[in-house]
Amino acid sequence: MSSGSYDVAIVGGGIIGLATALWLTRRYPRCRVAVVEKEPELATHQTGHNSGVIHSGIYYRPGSRKAQFCVRGVESMVRFCDDNGVDYQRCGKVIVATDESELGRMEDLYQRGVANGVPGLEKIGPERLREIEPNTHGVAALHAPGTGIVDFTTVAGIYAEQARSAGAEIMTGRRVVGISARQGAIRLETTGGGLESRYLINCAGLHADRVARMMGVDPGVRIIPFRGEYYTIREDRRDLVKALIYPVPNPRFPFLGVHFTRSIHGDVEAGPNAVLALAREGYTKTAVSLGDTLGTLAFRGFWAMALKTWKTGLGEMHRSFSKRVFLHDLQRLLPGIRAEDLAPGGAGVRAQAVHRDGRLLDDFSIHRSQGAIHVLNAPSPGATSSLAIGEHIVGLAAESFDLETSTT
Numbered sequence: 001m002s003s004g005s006y007d008v009a010i011v012g013g014g015i016i017g018l019a020t021a022l023w024l025t026r027r028y029p030r031c032r033v034a035v036v037e038k039e040p041e042l043a044t045h046q047t048g049h050n051s052g053v054i055h056s057g058i059y060y061r062p063g064s065r066k067a068q069f070c071v072r073g074v075e076s077m078v079r080f081c082d083d084n085g086v087d088y089q090r091c092g093k094v095i096v097a098t099d100e101s102e103l104g105r106m107e108d109l110y111q112r113g114v115a116n117g118v119p120g121l122e123k124i125g126p127e128r129l130r131e132i133e134p135n136t137h138g139v140a141a142l143h144a145p146g147t148g149i150v151d152f153t154t155v156a157g158i159y160a161e162q163a164r165s166a167g168a169e170i171m172t173g174r175r176v177v178g179i180s181a182r183q184g185a186i187r188l189e190t191t192g193g194g195l196e197s198r199y200l201i202n203c204a205g206l207h208a209d210r211v212a213r214m215m216g217v218d219p220g221v222r223i224i225p226f227r228g229e230y231y232t233i234r235e236d237r238r239d240l241v242k243a244l245i246y247p248v249p250n251p252r253f254p255f256l257g258v259h260f261t262r263s264i265h266g267d268v269e270a271g272p273n274a275v276l277a278l279a280r281e282g283y284t285k286t287a288v289s290l291g292d293t294l295g296t297l298a299f300r301g302f303w304a305m306a307l308k309t310w311k312t313g314l315g316e317m318h319r320s321f322s323k324r325v326f327l328h329d330l331q332r333l334l335p336g337i338r339a340e341d342l343a344p345g346g347a348g349v350r351a352q353a354v355h356r357d358g359r360l361l362d363d364f365s366i367h368r369s370q371g372a373i374h375v376l377n378a379p380s381p382g383a384t385s386s387l388a389i390g391e392h393i394v395g396l397a398a399e400s401f402d403l404e405t406s407t408t
């Protein structure tokens, strides 16, 4: 069964694929856009398994794509929520230095935040910290009042609705299993039949490197899945946390450290950690995919990464298996939290691109090939930045694809 022909096929119905579909239909109303998603529902992987934080742009190297897209992304996200009646809160966040040894790194973060233009970012002392988060302990902190919370699955659903009403076709339950180019058209083989498109945008998240390779493109990186596990705070102890409490992160690791997050639905989570997953969609410790694991082990960059980060990696695994260690780290931020306050929560898996030389790509990475654009690294703050990333991708498409000649 072949199901039509399109100008642009987007592989992946997560928040970035859907934001891209939305921008394409806004900028090119006559463009025939298809989104092809393998799951029966949209937004079920990274988009549906994250902390739900609208980041304000503090952490990222000034001038990087993360810095630019996040700072722009917050404002467009908030405007989008306002315009579409999506529930969100700008509850603010604190990044807490728990002892003097963290003050230098906290200052570096402050300088980054200022350079990135994060509105209202300020350094605060222990008294102001206690006013904002009465149960936390710290010698100093950063306060980012513009940081917020939202449900990104809801946001992605509205991107999809709007793209669909503007003419995009959104197909679920169809895994792309093969891609070939012939006579100026790209043919996608999917589990629900074939389709043809003039151009392709790869937003396949945890499988983005595989989709690139299906087209014969060497992405130069491999996606290594890092699971982030959460605990949920018992309902009668949620009051310990007013909004968002983060540690000063380890600057050598692109993850933020376990933190406390109040979600837009009112529950409070602690986490996520960052452990190597044995399956790209490995949401539990026992989820193993032989193919994914052998692929990781066969990748030179994995061993180079392991050599550089084995100590941190082992520490993360130890904390993953030991509630006591997890609790100990949480107590540095919130001394009053006890083991019985924590119940096992959910998990998400980050699509982290790793270079052949073992570097974990720190920035968003978007690669162009003949007739295609590939989003190869879009971890946090990818959801916050989704509208900015989608707009950027459509800008690249305007440069490299001939979309003005699209016909309806």
Ligand SMILES: Cc1cc2nc3c(=O)[nH]c(=O)nc-3n(C[C@H](O)[C@H](O)[C@H](O)COP(=O)(O)OP(=O)(O)OC[C@H]3O[C@@H](n4cnc5c(N)ncnc54)[C@H](O)[C@@H]3O)c2cc1C
Residues within 6 Å of the ligand: 011, 012, 013, 014, 015, 016, 017, 036, 037, 038, 039, 042, 043, 044, 045, 046, 047, 048, 049, 050, 051, 052, 053, 054, 055, 174, 175, 176, 177, 203, 204, 205, 206, 207, 208, 211, 227, 228, 272, 347, 348, 349, 350, 351, 375, 378, 379, 380, 381, 382, 383, 384, 385
């Ligand atoms: C634990 C965790 C916490 C996070 N916290 C935050 C946060 O607080 N704030 C924030 O801004 N960001 C956060 N992020 C990052 C954010 O979730 C991601 O940046 C964002 O969701 C990426 O969206 P995506 O569309 O690229 O990927 P995904 O949502 O993973 O979507 C990719 C889609 O492609 C589909 N797909 C893959 N292969 C194929 C194929 N062959 N055929 C068809 N479809 C395919 C998948 O099924 C999937 O639906 C977090 C991520 C994790 C994992």
